[in-house]
Amino acid sequence: MSGGLLVAGTTSDAGKSVVTAGICRWLVRQGVKVAPFKAQNMSLNSFVTKEGAEIGRAQAMQAQACRVEPTALMNPVLLKPGGERSSQVVLLGKPVGEMSARGYHGGRQQRLLGVVLDCLAELRGTYDAVICEGAGSPAEINLRRTDIVNMGIARNAGLPVLVVGDIDRGGVFASFFGTVALLSPEDQALVAGFLVNKFRGDVSLLEPGLDMLRGLTGRPTYGVLPFRHGLGIDEEDGLRISLRGTVRESNVAPPVGEDVLRVAVCAVPLMSNFTDVDALAAEPGVVVRFVDRAEELADADLVVVPGTRGTVRALEWLRERGLAEALVRRAAEGRPVLGLCGGFQMLGEHVEDDVESRRGHVPGLGVLPVRVRFAPEKTLTRPVGEALGERVEGYEIHHGVAEVLGGEPFLDGCRVGQTWGTHWHGSLESDGFRRAFLREVATASGRRFVPSPDTSFAALREEQLDRLGDLIEEHADTDALWRLIESGAPTGLPFVPPGAPGTPGASG
Ligand SMILES: NC(=O)CC[C@H](N)C(=O)O
Numbered sequence: 001m002s003g004g005l006l007v008a009g010t011t012s013d014a015g016k017s018v019v020t021a022g023i024c025r026w027l028v029r030q031g032v033k034v035a036p037f038k039a040q041n042m043s044l045n046s047f048v049t050k051e052g053a054e055i056g057r058a059q060a061m062q063a064q065a066c067r068v069e070p071t072a073l074m075n076p077v078l079l080k081p082g083g084e085r086s087s088q089v090v091l092l093g094k095p096v097g098e099m100s101a102r103g104y105h106g107g108r109q110q111r112l113l114g115v116v117l118d119c120l121a122e123l124r125g126t127y128d129a130v131i132c133e134g135a136g137s138p139a140e141i142n143l144r145r146t147d148i149v150n151m152g153i154a155r156n157a158g159l160p161v162l163v164v165g166d167i168d169r170g171g172v173f174a175s176f177f178g179t180v181a182l183l184s185p186e187d188q189a190l191v192a193g194f195l196v197n198k199f200r201g202d203v204s205l206l207e208p209g210l211d212m213l214r215g216l217t218g219r220p221t222y223g224v225l226p227f228r229h230g231l232g233i234d235e236e237d238g239l240r241i242s243l244r245g246t247v248r249e250s251n252v253a254p255p256v257g258e259d260v261l262r263v264a265v266c267a268v269p270l271m272s273n274f275t276d277v278d279a280l281a282a283e284p285g286v287v288v289r290f291v292d293r294a295e296e297l298a299d300a301d302l303v304v305v306p307g308t309r310g311t312v313r314a315l316e317w318l319r320e321r322g323l324a325e326a327l328v329r330r331a332a333e334g335r336p337v338l339g340l341c342g343g344f345q346m347l348g349e350h351v352e353d354d355v356e357s358r359r360g361h362v363p364g365l366g367v368l369p370v371r372v373r374f375a376p377e378k379t380l381t382r383p384v385g386e387a388l389g390e391r392v393e394g395y396e397i398h399h400g401v402a403e404v405l406g407g408e409p410f411l412d413g414c415r416v417g418q419t420w421g422t423h424w425h426g427s428l429e430s431d432g433f434r435r436a437f438l439r440e441v442a443t444a445s446g447r448r449f450v451p452s453p454d455t456s457f458a459a460l461r462e463e464q465l466d467r468l469g470d471l472i473e474e475h476a477d478t479d480a481l482w483r484l485i486e487s488g489a490p491t492g493l494p495f496v497p498p499g500a501p502g503t504p505g506a507s508g
Helices: 016-029 057-065 101-111 113-126 151-157 172-181 203-217 274-281 311-320 323-332 342-347 431-445 457-475 478-487
Strands: 003-009 034-037 040-042 046-048 054-056 077-081 086-091 094-100 129-133 161-166 191-199 221-226 261-266 286-291 302-305 337-340 350-353 360-363 370-381 384-387 390-393 396-404 408-410 413-416 419-422
Touching: 003 016, 003 151, 003 478, 016 034, 016 057, 016 129, 016 457, 016 478, 034 057, 034 113, 046 057, 046 396, 054 057, 054 077, 057 129, 057 457, 086 101, 094 101, 094 370, 101 113, 113 129, 113 151, 161 172, 172 191, 172 203, 191 203, 203 221, 221 457, 221 478, 261 274, 261 431, 274 286, 274 302, 274 431, 302 323, 302 342, 311 323, 311 342, 311 350, 323 337, 337 342, 342 370, 342 396, 342 419, 384 431, 390 431, 396 413, 408 419, 431 457, 457 478
Parallel strands: 003 129, 003 161, 034 129, 040 077, 161 191, 191 221, 261 286, 261 302, 302 337, 337 419, 350 370
Antiparallel strands: 046 054, 077 086, 086 094, 350 360, 370 396, 384 390, 408 413, 413 419
């Protein structure tokens, strides 16, 4: 098999990442050597490969679904927004500069087409099948000319395209129809059909609509995936984060001890790797919520200050909202605070930043004896170490270089009383350490909380990937999907007018 598929979506958040992961897991169970690919990802949730390349966490998760090691080839371009109008461009795992959206779409992006196609070709030469994920919608008519992630890839690599639609939002038929009808005849020739995602209720009620859609477009629906709670693993974030509520709806067991432990995560601007707290949320009896007001820290047993692509901006935000003061007070009272990466930097004495914000000397919260100087080079590593007598694995993605001047050592950062800070991401996924840390927090906050003795975060993640594989196996026409991946889009798919505006063959 030398197969391929592009999973596109009617919208962002239609479920492309999880559908791609589900297809990957299904194929690997069939004995297919499969890899994921996303030409360009916009996300602040990134991961570091073994070679020290930075890629989107979604592709790292999909690689795990494929049971292979993630590499930079799987996500050659990563855009990390630094505000509304500009992003850091990470190319083949390394940052190459900051670009305005206008400059990027005005030329730079198109010049990357060759690079991303080479990466895809290399993966296709190594694997039996490559399941590619698109971005946003393929029918963004303003961006089609310079596209390198949706139809731009499909056309160049001759990939069949499956369009995923989120029926939970409504309007899925119009979205499917419109997505096809706004593409040029050449693009349409690759769009093989649809996949309905997040469906609740009785499929027999949906079926007449799917028949009509087939009549209108000449294209079948390859499956109707039911809505399932808690399947949003390592998704992209764009600039949006879930401010309220838990990290994700989860199926966690009841608490073991008498008390629960309340964790408040400051929803700082440009929050990066908020997946760090997923491991806390997976722990029975730990209640995680994102907060943006000082009074919300009052009943928290642990406050997490997470990473951010804008350390200085996040510091200002903490000050404006009174959170800075509340954090300083907490630290003085010996109540637990954990700063991760950008959060760690903010807890220090000051930052010298001529790189990220270019604001020079900016005072920190001063609760940890740490000074941070931003460097143009990015630290990208996968450290292994020990804390609280337990082995810890992590990963680091930062420009700031910390000079630790005191406190007790803690994962290359430090700890003073109950204030903990480290540049490491992902440490809480190490089960022994997470339990030990939570016991410390429970003692410090006087809670009779007991961590469950056997939560394995890695096993939970595997379970999630298996559930995604099951979803495809049970609710998609896998025979048809297999043919599509193996043989490409069927010939003779009808053209649906009017087609892309301004292209030959379009009537409008
Ligand atoms: N991942 C992070 O939190 C990064 C922190 C900070 N923006 C830096 O680059 O150093």
